[in-house]
Amino acid sequence: MSILMYIQLAVKKLRDTYRTGRTKDVEFRREQLRNLLRLMDENEEEILEAVHKDLHKPRTEATLAEILVVKNDIAYALNHLSEWTKPEPIDVPLVNKMDSCFTVSEPLGLALVIGAWNYPIQLTIMPLIGAIAAGNCAVIKPSEIAEASAELVGKLIPQYLDQECFTVIHGGVEETQCLLNKCKFDKIFYTGGSAVGKLVMQAAAKNLARVTLELGGKSPCYVDKDSDLEIAVKRICWGKFANAGQTCVAPDYILCHPDIQEALVKQFKEALFEFYGEDPKESPDYARIVNNRHFNRLKSLLSSGECAVGGETDESENYISPTVMIGVKPTDPIMENEVFGPLLPIVNVESFDDAIEFINDRDRPLALYIFANDKSKIQRFMDSTSSGGFLANDTVVHAGVESLPFGGVGESGMGNYHGKNSFDSFSHKKGCVIKKQAMESFNSIRYPPYEEKRLAW
Ligand code: NAD
Numbered sequence: 001m002s003i004l005m006y007i008q009l010a011v012k013k014l015r016d017t018y019r020t021g022r023t024k025d026v027e028f029r030r031e032q033l034r035n036l037l038r039l040m041d042e043n044e045e046e047i048l049e050a051v052h053k054d055l056h057k058p059r060t061e062a063t064l065a066e067i068l069v070v071k072n073d074i075a076y077a078l079n080h081l082s083e084w085t086k087p088e089p090i091d092v093p094l095v096n097k098m099d100s101c102f103t104v105s106e107p108l109g110l111a112l113v114i115g116a117w118n119y120p121i122q123l124t125i126m127p128l129i130g131a132i133a134a135g136n137c138a139v140i141k142p143s144e145i146a147e148a149s150a151e152l153v154g155k156l157i158p159q160y161l162d163q164e165c166f167t168v169i170h171g172g173v174e175e176t177q178c179l180l181n182k183c184k185f186d187k188i189f190y191t192g193g194s195a196v197g198k199l200v201m202q203a204a205a206k207n208l209a210r211v212t213l214e215l216g217g218k219s220p221c222y223v224d225k226d227s228d229l230e231i232a233v234k235r236i237c238w239g240k241f242a243n244a245g246q247t248c249v250a251p252d253y254i255l256c257h258p259d260i261q262e263a264l265v266k267q268f269k270e271a272l273f274e275f276y277g278e279d280p281k282e283s284p285d286y287a288r289i290v291n292n293r294h295f296n297r298l299k300s301l302l303s304s305g306e307c308a309v310g311g312e313t314d315e316s317e318n319y320i321s322p323t324v325m326i327g328v329k330p331t332d333p334i335m336e337n338e339v340f341g342p343l344l345p346i347v348n349v350e351s352f353d354d355a356i357e358f359i360n361d362r363d364r365p366l367a368l369y370i371f372a373n374d375k376s377k378i379q380r381f382m383d384s385t386s387s388g389g390f391l392a393n394d395t396v397v398h399a400g401v402e403s404l405p406f407g408g409v410g411e412s413g414m415g416n417y418h419g420k421n422s423f424d425s426f427s428h429k430k431g432c433v434i435k436k437q438a439m440e441s442f443n444s445i446r447y448p449p450y451e452e453k454r455l456a457w
Contacts, residue, residue, distance in 0.1 A: 003171070004178055010167050011183040014137040015110050017164040024107060024135045026085050030078065032132045032161055036125070037074045039160040040067060046152055047121055053148040054120060056288035061242050066121040069400055073126055076402050076419055077133045084133065084423050087432070100434040105427035107135035108210060109186030112179055114200070115142045116191040116214075117290055118246040118340075120149030127189045127212075128166070130422025136187065137165045141179060143192070144172040145290055185209050187426055191248075194411055212415030212425050214248070215408050216338045219365045221251035221395065222355045222381065224372035225260055232371035232393075233267035236344075237275060239369075239395025241322045244287040245342035246294075249367040251395050252339050253328075254346040255355045261326060261346055265308045268324045268344075272309060280321050281314065289318040289341060298341040304332035305345060330358070352377060356384045363411035364388070369395050388412045 001009075022028060040047075044067055051057040051066055087102040111131045115124035124142045131138040140157060142150035154168040169175060180188070180203035190200040191214040204211045223232050240250050256264060276283040289295040295318040302311060302323070310323030320342050328334060328345040335345065349355045359368065368387035372378055378392045388408035391398045399406055399418075407416025417425050 003175060004182060007169060007175065007178050008183060010169060011110070011139060011179070011185075013164065014139065014167060015184075018107075018110055018137040022162075023132075023137055023165050026081065026135075028162075029085075029132055029135055030081055032165070033074055033078050033081070033129065035160040036129065036132065037071060037078070039156050040071050040074065040125070043152075043156055046156075047149075050148040050152045051120065051146070054117070054146040055243065055246070055290055056286075057243060058285045058287060060285070061287070065119055065243075070122055070125050070129075072402055073129050073418065073422070077129050077423065080420065080423075081133055084420060085135075096433070098436070098439065100432075102432055103429050104432060105134065105423070106430050108426055108428055109136060110184075111136045111138040111187040111189060111426055112183075112185040113138055113140045114176060114179075114188070114190045114192065115140070116248075117143035117145035117149075118243060118248065120146035121153065123191045123214075124153055127191070127417060127422065127425075130417055130424075130426045131187075131189070132161075132166075133423045134426035136426050138167075139179065139185075140166065140168045141176055142168065142170065144170065180204075181206075187211070189417075189425070190214065194413075197413070212407070212417065213413040214406075214415075214417070215366070215411065215413040216248045216340065217363055217365050217408070217412040218252040218335075218338050219249055219367040219369065219387075220355075220359050221254050221369040222349075222352075222359075222371070223254055223256045223260065223264065224352065224370065224374070224377060225257055226373045226377075227371040227393070228373070229260065229263055229267050230271075233264060234271050235371075235394050236369075237268065237271045237322070239397075240344050241272070241275070241286070241342050242396070244289060244320065245344075246287070246290060246340055247396065249389070249396050249399055250340075251344070251367075251369055252365075253335065254344060255349050255358060256346060257350065258348045261348065264346065265324060265326065268309050272322050276322065280310075281312070281317070281319050286322070289320055292318060294318075294341065295320065298339070298343060301334040301339065301341075301343055304328050304334035308346075310342075352381075356381065359385050364409045366408045366412035367391065367396075367398070386410070388416075 051062045087104045089102045092101045113127045142153045157168050184207050187210045188204050189212045194215040197213040197215045280286045305325045305328035308324050308326045310321040312321040323343045325345045364386045366388040370381045370392050389398050402419040405416035405421040406418040
């Protein structure tokens with residue numbers, strides 16, 4: 001059987017199941033979510049091994065970002081499912097007081113979840129939680145780049161979830177293109193780079209499928225002169241160098257006044273020594289670049305500016321040390337695209353307002369960070385910029401607040417998820433009115449002939 005036929009058949013099977021209404025049943029959704037939680041519970045070791053194989057992901061980072069975050073989100077959905085699936089009454093004007101007016105969340109239908117490789121378990125399972133909770137059938141297409149994790153997802157999903165409702169399809173560009181262009185979905189949830197995001201949106205337009213695009217981009221981090229540099233740098237290091245910088249919301253570059261650059265670099269040296277020791281290559285807490293292509297892409301960026309910390313590479317292991325770069329100009333190659341690796345350029349700005357202008361001159365980022373003590377500065381920074389998410393005096397942790405919407409704006413994406421937002425992302429909010437056939441005399445004032453009645457009012 002050709003790939004195309006195999007995929008089309010699998011998708012048709014799911015579409016047929018969706019028509020039976022099986023996934024709409026709230027008890028069924030609850031059971032599938034419980035099974036998903038069991039999948040995460042019973043296979044922790046296998047998950048940790050797979051992400052270690054793919055990215056050398058440290059155990060603690062993986063436990064936090066690939067397991068705990070996902071389990072929390074499943075538990076949150078289970079705890080709130082009854083409330084989310086109930087009809088919601090709405091405020092109505094006087095004329096509708098006798099009617100029953102409410103909204104119900106109905107599933108969109110058949111969903112396609114396309115995952116990325118950097119958090120290969122989280123980025124496939126978290127959207128799936130929303131798809132299940134909202135009552136959809138779903139195809140899951142893990143990223144082929146994180147091979148061991150994709151294989152594991154493909155092995156475990158059929159063991160725990162209803163195979164007629166949820167299926168994993170493996171593959172790269174050819175298979176994904178086939179799913180996008182030769183199959184009909186009601187919802188496409190894509191995580192990855194923006195170039196492919198545009199292709200996803202084009203394909204979705206053919207069927208007017210709803211899309212969520214979880215993309216990336218350069219997330220700036222402004223460090224103000226008045227902030228505690230030691231604390232700022234530790235928090236930046238954690239967010240930037242976890243998973244060797246391959247995190248969509250990792251701070252991409254630092255903006256600071258030249259007066260504090262030297263002190264910042266000193267703090268970076270100390271924090272990195274404290275985190276990873278003399279040689280980060282020997283640290284069990286430091287990941288590797290996912291493959292040779294990305295290793296070489298990152299290595300070529302080392303020519304921008306000068307390495308103030310780090311800069312070591314080892315191709316045999318796809319290793320790049322945590323690196324802080326100075327003397328970087330806004331026009332340097334490293335400032336063109338998202339770094340998505342452990343290289344942190346520092347770009348100088350003359351003032352707080354220049355930092356805001358620098359950010360507003362560029363694409364709207366997925367995350368925006370500021371380290372400052374002055375509350376009014378934080379407020380002004382937030383009000384004068386636009387970004388998917390905003391975080392003051394820390395990095396990345398906003399992504400773990402389960403009830404906060406997580407998603408981008410403009411070039412960094414559209415739509416959002418996590419918690420109730422995931423449920424909403426896979427639902428259609430149907431506006432409903434239930435009237436009675438009584439009170440016809442009141443209703444009849446809207447019927448023609450109009451002229452006579454308007455006079456009577
Ligand atoms: P990737 O290469 O794994 O691609 C993502 C998915 O798109 C994969 O499933 C892949 O098979 C598919 N794909 C790739 N090329 C395709 C094509 N030509 N046609 C159809 N499908 C195709 O991941 P990536 O793009 O390298 O991901 C990195 C980017 O993702 C970064 O920009 C990062 O910031 C972003 N990201 C965003 C989030 C978020 O939640 N917003 C999370 C993780 C990563």
